[in-house]
Amino acid sequence: MKILTLGNELLRMKAEPVSTIDDRISGVAGEMIAALKDGKGVGLAGPQVGFMKRLFVVQVEGQEPRVFVNPSIIETSQETAKYEEGCLSVPGIWADVVRPRTVKVQAWNEKGRPFTLEAGGVLARVILHEYDHLEGILFTDRLPEQKRNRLLAKMERAAAKRRA
Numbered sequence: 311m312k313i314l315t316l317g318n319e320l321l322r323m324k325a326e327p328v329s330t331i332d333d334r335i336s337g338v339a340g341e342m343i344a345a346l347k348d349g350k351g352v353g354l355a356g357p358q359v360g361f362m363k364r365l366f367v368v369q370v371e372g373q374e375p376r377v378f379v380n381p382s383i384i385e386t387s388q389e390t391a392k393y394e395e396g397c398l399s400v401p402g403i404w405a406d407v408v409r410p411r412t413v414k415v416q417a418w419n420e421k422g423r424p425f426t427l428e429a430g431g432v433l434a435r436v437i438l439h440e441y442d443h444l445e446g447i448l449f450t451d452r453l454p455e456q457k458r459n460r461l462l463a464k465m466e467r468a469a470a471k472r473r474a
Contacts, residue, residue, distance in 0.1 A: 311345040311359045313398045316448070316465065321399055325357050325364045325444040328379050331422035335365065339377040339420045342367045346375070351398045353436040355443030358399050366440035370432050381417035383441055384426075386410035393435055395449045402468060403461050407452045409438050 314321055328335055338361055346354040346367055355366035369375040387410045396404045413434040416426045429437055439449055450458050 311341050313345060313349060313354070313358055314360060316400050316450075316462075318399075320357050320360055320362065321443070321448060322446045323357065323362060324446050325355070325362050328363045328365060328418075331379055331418055331420065335363075335379060336420040338363075339365065339367055339379075343369065343375045343377075346398075349398045352432070353440040354398060355440045357443050357446070364444050366443065368433070368436045368440060370436060373433070376427075377420040378415065378417040378437070378440070379420065379422075381415050381437075381441060381444070383413060383415055383438070385414035386438070387412040391435075393432075395435070395439060397439070397449050399443075400448060400450060400465070403450070403465055405450070405453055405457065405461055407439075407449050409435055409452070413437050415441075 342354050342359060345359060346369060352370050353366060353368040356363045364380045366378050367375055389411045390408050391411045392406045392408050394404050395407045411434065412428065412430040414426065414428045415437055418424050450461060
């Protein structure tokens with residue numbers, strides 16, 4: 311699977327719900343987990359690979375990969391934390407992002423089984439980051455405008471050097 315990068319219009323589109331969790335969805339989830347591992351990331355959402363459905367996969371250190379189909383964020387903590395984030399779709403850019411410390415999410419797994427998960431720490435952050443992708447939001451959108459503009463200009467200069 312090819313991971314789309316900043317500038318691709320699909321990254322700014324809202325993903326559609328998965329209507330049926332079947333072998334096709336399981337297959338896409340499996341391919342996404344493989345792409346996630348190849349890219350050395352911790353999360354990957356459908357829109358990042360051009361699959362415009364509400365599906366993402368996560369794998370944080372020490373845990374098995376998890377598949378989230380049609381996830382809903384049902385609760386987040388009021389307490390927040392700042393942590394450095396990056397993104398496979400925004401290569402080479404890292405920045406501190408403020409997010410809720412904990413999240414409660416409902417979703418279905420790749421076998422069509424519903425689950426509810428309460429997460430904190432890195433897992434909560436990854437879930438919220440990937441959920442944003444389903445809404446057409448990138449982590450850079452969560453930065454103060456001046457910092458975002460500086461980082462995006464840096465990325466554009468690097469891309470121009472590669473093209474030259």
